[in-house]
Structure formats: C-alpha cells, structure tokens
Amino acid sequence: MPRTEKASSMTMELEQTRRPSTENAAGKTVKSAVPQGSARARWRFGLWVPPLVTFVLLGSSWEYVAHSKPFVIPPLGDIAGSIANDPSAYWNNLVVTLKEVAVGGGAAIVLGYLLAVLMCEFKILERALMPVVMVIMVTPVIAIAPALVVAFGFGMLPKYIVTIIVAIFPILINSLAGLRAVDPGTLDVLRVVDASRWEIFWRLRFPGSMPYFFAGLRIAIPFAIIGAAVAEFVAAGEAAGLGAMVSIAASQANLEVTWAGISMFCVLGLLFVAALTLLRRRILWWDNHGRAPK
Amino acid sequence: MNAALTTAGAEVTARGVTKRFGVRGQPVTVLDDVDLRIAPGEFVSVIGPSGCGKSTLLRIIAGLLDADEGSVAINGExxxxxxxxxxxxxVPQTPALLPWRSVRDNVLLPTQVNTAANAGRNLLDVDELLTSFGLGKDLRKYPRQLSGGMQQRVAIARAFVFDPPVLLMDEPFSALDEITRDQQRLGLLDFWQSNRRSVMFITHSVPEAILLSDRVVLMAARPGRIAEITEIDLPRPRDESVFLSPQFREYEIRIREGLRRVMKNAQD
Structure with missing residues (x-):
C-alpha cells in the first residue's frame, strides 16, 4: 500500500496533466481548452452553418408566399423599407415599450426576489401569500389588463402593473426554489458553528440561488415583453408603444407597419436575452448548467 | 506546526439520550437511553447496521436535532x-463544498461566520493546513476541478481550520471508492495523530474503525442502542502496517461477530 503523501501527490500530477487549461483559472471563467486548428474550424462550421441554412430557407419561403399572396404577408424588403422611411416613429414607440419592459420587468425582478427571500426566511409569509400568488398566476393576464386600464387609466401605470404581474412569478417561484435547494451538508456545517440567519443567507442561500434566479430571468424577460405588449393592445387608444403600433396597423390592414412592429419586438427580446446570457456567464461561471464537470 | 495544536480536545458526554420519530402516529424509538462518553483527545468510532441511530446520535450531539430525553454536554457545557x-x-457525508468558492475559501468558510467566537482561538493557517492534507498545489482550484477524495479532504480541512476541540464525522469516506478510501483513512490518521482532538467518527467499515479508533462503539437497531464497546489497544502512532498485525485480525473478528449478533437479533 502506498504512503498517503506520495499517493496524493501522484493524484495531483494526474489531475494536472488531465486538465491543463484549468490551472490558472482562479476567479476567471473556468473553461476547457477551445479546440485548436482544423478542429476549431470544424467546430465553428457546426455552430454557424446549420442555423444559417434554416434562416435562409425560412426567408426564401417567406418571400415566395409574400410575392404570390401579397395580402397575407409583406415582402421582407417592404418591412425594412417601412422602418427606413420613418425611423423616428419606430424609435419613439420602441422607447416607450422598452421603458415599460425595463421599469415593469425591473420592479418584478426586485420584488420577486425580495418576496422569495422573505418567504424562505418566514414560512408564515409563504403560507399567507402563496395562495394569492397562485390565484393571480392562474388568471390570464389578458383578462386582467382591460380591468387595470379601466382602474388606472391610459397612462404608464397600468402597463407597469401588467408587466410586473406577468414577470414576477417566474422570478419568485424559481428564486424560492433556489434559496431552499442549498446543500443540506453545508447548511449543517454552518449551523454547527452557530452561523446567523443572515450569514447563512449571505454565504450560502444568496449565491446558491443565483442559477435558479437566472433560470427565472430567462423566462421572466420574455414574459415582461408579453406583458408590455398586452397592456398596449388593450390600451391602444393611447397609441404609444410597439404593441399599440402593431394593433392599430393590423386593424388598418397595414401589413408593412404591422410586421415592422413585430420585428422590433423580436429584436427587443433578442437583445435582452443576449444581455442576460452574457451576464450569466460573468456571474455564474461556477455553475456548469447541469453539464458534466469539465 | 503550532504548539497549541497538540493540546487535547474536549470531553463529550451523552446521558440517557432518547429520540423518537413519529411515523404516521406510530412513534419509532430511534435512540433508546444511549450513554456515550468521549474522553478529551479520544477517537471513538460508532459502527452499526443501518437504522441503528448512529447518525441521529451524531446530529443530536451536533445540536442539529433535539433529544426527546437525556442530555449532551461538551466539556460540561x-x-x-x-x-x-x-x-x-x-464533516458531513458528502463534501458539501461551495462551487463558487476556491478550495482555500471553502476551508475558510467556518472562520467567516460567527466571528465573535474566533476571538482568542487558534485559527490554523489555511495554506499550511491544506499543504499537510496534500492539497498545497490546489489552493486556488475550484471544487469541481478536484477528485472525490480531494474534495473530501477539503471538507475535513474545513472542520479542522478553526481548531475545534471536538470533531464530528458522519461517514466521511462512504462515497469514495475503496482505494481512495484507504488513502484518505491513512491521511486522516496521520493528521489526527499529530493534532489530537476528540473525534466521533461514524462508519460502516470495521477495518476503518479499528485502524483509526481508541474505542469502537457497536450499536444495535430497533431500538437504537449501544450493544458493546471494544477498546482498540493497538500502539500509536499507527500506520498501514496495523492491518497486518495479528491483534488487528482479532479485533476485526470480534467486532464482526458482534455485528452479526446485532443483525441477527434484529431479524428475530
């Protein structure tokens, strides 16, 4: 039987030869080596070409339908042209919607996480509030929105409220699950040294809940955009925001403006999701997304 | 290493500890009137079939569970x-390390909470401690970059770092493969022999219990109670050559027989 010291240093050497790229990874993104040379080129090919093919196929089908049945969908060029003709109108509406998503979604994120922390720390609050949360969650927001417009008028407030209502649930439910899903072993280790509730939250629950929180964000952000769109649809009389723009244009059978508005929604959503992905990579470098450890 | 390190641990006394869990209104006695004393600096292993309440006893001593009857004192407190x-x-069954903390920061965790209790105590030098655990080159690595055995060593270092007089280890090697486990046992043995603390060590392995312990406590199930206690009178410091000694064989046979008796009685 080998001596402990020798055996352990042997294990270490093995570890290092197997994972050379992780040696200086402290504090930085822990990533395995990117494949080099031709392997890398092949990897890139596999990454970009398949979706490109899909988009080209979809685009040409779109153009085919648009030219054979122009009353169904407009050609892509006309949509782009409509934006190019009056960029400031689109920009102004985009800014209104962006503001609703940012304020409403931001409030939903903060409130949702705080509520999750309170529910995690005080069970009685969960018992008191969860039924209400469920009742609101199962009610379709599209049914609540008109009532809110009646109650709060055509201003921004009902739009913020609708956005908060849709976006808060994924944050709340995911964060609560994350705050509770801490390793029971670590919890025991901390309890045996009399760590305070705050210390357990700050050292264990808060960082441990982040992967769940980010999973919630991924759902909540598109939801916030849906919330903003729905609120604008039902309050279209105010004629501000991308949702109102799409709704009015569609009712006038103005296909170019309708689809230009839709495409701006799409861009808005993609920008948010891209920003989120970058942020996640920065903050949650230690979480391997359920993939096998590198 | 620090001279203060060699001082012994605290006395652990459990008296008449009884614990019942209610399962659908049917209380099951998990621990029935258990008395256990661990002398300062003594290494005591607790062994027994599943359901004998050894983990429950450890959790009661650790203050993670309350006993229904009886009392536990650490140096009279x-x-x-x-x-x-x-x-x-x-030291829990799984390493339970935080993936966002480096090896070094994981070990430091217990020193960063309840800092009032750090005053006047001998916090070990983390780097030195990890080096003596064979992890000197891995201080800045993250848990997922380590093997299971190395992770468990980090978990043990985390329990030693604030130099507590009592260490409670709940089957720390049970998740490791047999070869790694042998390595870890000898590592722990080496470290403990130069830093004697009172240890309560729960295990399923008879050789592990004999190798490490001053006394091996055999527990029986339904209700969980202490069946017999074997003094392991092998000279210290021990190393792997202990496995080859005839006394080791004798102890092993004796404890295995005890285990068999305990299991048989449980079936009757």
Missing part, C-alpha cells in the same frame, strides 16, 4: 453554548 463557542467541527 450544554450543546447550544458549545455551538456558540464553535466547539465542534462537522
């Missing part, structure tokens, strides 16, 4: 006071 002074270090 009740458990809540002992916890406040950080008198006990826990």
């Amino acid at each position: 009740a458990v809540p006071q002992a916890i406040r002074h950080k008198a006990m270090g826990l």
Whole structure:
C-alpha cells in the first residue's frame, strides 16, 4: 500500500496533466481548452452553418408566399423599407415599450426576489401569500389588463402593473426554489458553528440561488415583453408603444407597419436575452448548467 | 506546526439520550437511553447496521436535532453554548463544498461566520493546513476541478481550520471508492495523530474503525442502542502496517461477530 503523501501527490500530477487549461483559472471563467486548428474550424462550421441554412430557407419561403399572396404577408424588403422611411416613429414607440419592459420587468425582478427571500426566511409569509400568488398566476393576464386600464387609466401605470404581474412569478417561484435547494451538508456545517440567519443567507442561500434566479430571468424577460405588449393592445387608444403600433396597423390592414412592429419586438427580446446570457456567464461561471464537470 | 495544536480536545458526554420519530402516529424509538462518553483527545468510532441511530446520535450531539430525553454536554457545557463557542467541527457525508468558492475559501468558510467566537482561538493557517492534507498545489482550484477524495479532504480541512476541540464525522469516506478510501483513512490518521482532538467518527467499515479508533462503539437497531464497546489497544502512532498485525485480525473478528449478533437479533 502506498504512503498517503506520495499517493496524493501522484493524484495531483494526474489531475494536472488531465486538465491543463484549468490551472490558472482562479476567479476567471473556468473553461476547457477551445479546440485548436482544423478542429476549431470544424467546430465553428457546426455552430454557424446549420442555423444559417434554416434562416435562409425560412426567408426564401417567406418571400415566395409574400410575392404570390401579397395580402397575407409583406415582402421582407417592404418591412425594412417601412422602418427606413420613418425611423423616428419606430424609435419613439420602441422607447416607450422598452421603458415599460425595463421599469415593469425591473420592479418584478426586485420584488420577486425580495418576496422569495422573505418567504424562505418566514414560512408564515409563504403560507399567507402563496395562495394569492397562485390565484393571480392562474388568471390570464389578458383578462386582467382591460380591468387595470379601466382602474388606472391610459397612462404608464397600468402597463407597469401588467408587466410586473406577468414577470414576477417566474422570478419568485424559481428564486424560492433556489434559496431552499442549498446543500443540506453545508447548511449543517454552518449551523454547527452557530452561523446567523443572515450569514447563512449571505454565504450560502444568496449565491446558491443565483442559477435558479437566472433560470427565472430567462423566462421572466420574455414574459415582461408579453406583458408590455398586452397592456398596449388593450390600451391602444393611447397609441404609444410597439404593441399599440402593431394593433392599430393590423386593424388598418397595414401589413408593412404591422410586421415592422413585430420585428422590433423580436429584436427587443433578442437583445435582452443576449444581455442576460452574457451576464450569466460573468456571474455564474461556477455553475456548469447541469453539464458534466469539465 | 503550532504548539497549541497538540493540546487535547474536549470531553463529550451523552446521558440517557432518547429520540423518537413519529411515523404516521406510530412513534419509532430511534435512540433508546444511549450513554456515550468521549474522553478529551479520544477517537471513538460508532459502527452499526443501518437504522441503528448512529447518525441521529451524531446530529443530536451536533445540536442539529433535539433529544426527546437525556442530555449532551461538551466539556460540561450544554450543546447550544458549545455551538456558540464553535466547539465542534462537522464533516458531513458528502463534501458539501461551495462551487463558487476556491478550495482555500471553502476551508475558510467556518472562520467567516460567527466571528465573535474566533476571538482568542487558534485559527490554523489555511495554506499550511491544506499543504499537510496534500492539497498545497490546489489552493486556488475550484471544487469541481478536484477528485472525490480531494474534495473530501477539503471538507475535513474545513472542520479542522478553526481548531475545534471536538470533531464530528458522519461517514466521511462512504462515497469514495475503496482505494481512495484507504488513502484518505491513512491521511486522516496521520493528521489526527499529530493534532489530537476528540473525534466521533461514524462508519460502516470495521477495518476503518479499528485502524483509526481508541474505542469502537457497536450499536444495535430497533431500538437504537449501544450493544458493546471494544477498546482498540493497538500502539500509536499507527500506520498501514496495523492491518497486518495479528491483534488487528482479532479485533476485526470480534467486532464482526458482534455485528452479526446485532443483525441477527434484529431479524428475530
């Protein structure tokens, strides 16, 4: 039987030869080596070409339908042209919607996480509030929105409220699950040294809940955009925001403006999701997304 | 290493500890009137079939569970006071490391909470401690970059770092493969022999218990109770050559027989 010291240093050497790229990874993104040379080129090919093919196929089908049945969908060029003709109108509406998503979604994120922390720390609050949360969650927001417009008028407030209502649930439910899903072993280790509730939250629950929180964000952000769109649809009389723009244009059978508005929604959503992905990579470098450890 | 390190641990006394769990209104007695004393600096292993309440006993001593009857004292102090002074270090079954903390920061975790109890105590030098655990080159690595055996060593270092007089280890090697486990046992043996603390060590392995312990406590199930206690009178410091000695064989046969008796009685 080998001596402990020798055996352990042997294990270490093995570890290092197997994972050379992780040696200086402290504090930085822990990533395995990117494949080099031709392997890398092949990897890139596999990454970009398949979706490109899909988009080209979809685009040409779109153009085919648009030219054979122009009353169904407009050609892509006309949509782009409509934006190019009056960029400031689109920009102004985009800014209104962006503001609703940012304020409403931001409030939903903060409130949702705080509520999750309170529910995690005080069970009685969960018992008191969860039924209400469920009742609101199962009610379709599209049914609540008109009532809110009646109650709060055509201003921004009902739009913020609708956005908060849709976006808060994924944050709340995911964060609560994350705050509770801490390793029971670590919890025991901390309890045996009399760590305070705050210390357990700050050292264990808060960082441990982040992967769940980010999973919630991924759902909540598109939801916030849906919330903003729905609120604008039902309050279209105010004629501000991308949702109102799409709704009015569609009712006038103005296909170019309708689809230009839709495409701006799409861009808005993609920008948010891209920003989120970058942020996640920065903050949650230690979480391997359920993939096998590198 | 620090001279203060060689001082012995605290005395652990459990008296008449009884614990019942209610399963659908049918209370099951998990521990029935258990008395256990661990002398300062003594290494005591607790062994027994599943369901004998050995983990429950450890959790009661650790203050993670309350006993229904009986009392536990650490150097004459009740458990809540002992916890406040950080008198006990826990090594759980799984390493339970935080993936966002480096090896070094994981080990430091217990020193960063309840800092009032750090005053006047001998916090070990983390780098030195990890080096003596064979992890000197891995201080800045993250848990997922380590093998299972190395992760468990980090978990043990985390329990030793604030130099508690009592260490509670709940089957720390049970998740490792047999070869790694042998390595870890010898590593722990080496470290403990130069830093004697009171240890309560739960295990399923008879050789592991004999190798490490001053006394092996055999527990029986339904209700969980102490069946017999074997003094392991092998000279210290021990190393792997212990496995080859005839006394080791004798102890092993004796404890295995005890285990068999305990299991048989449970079936009757």
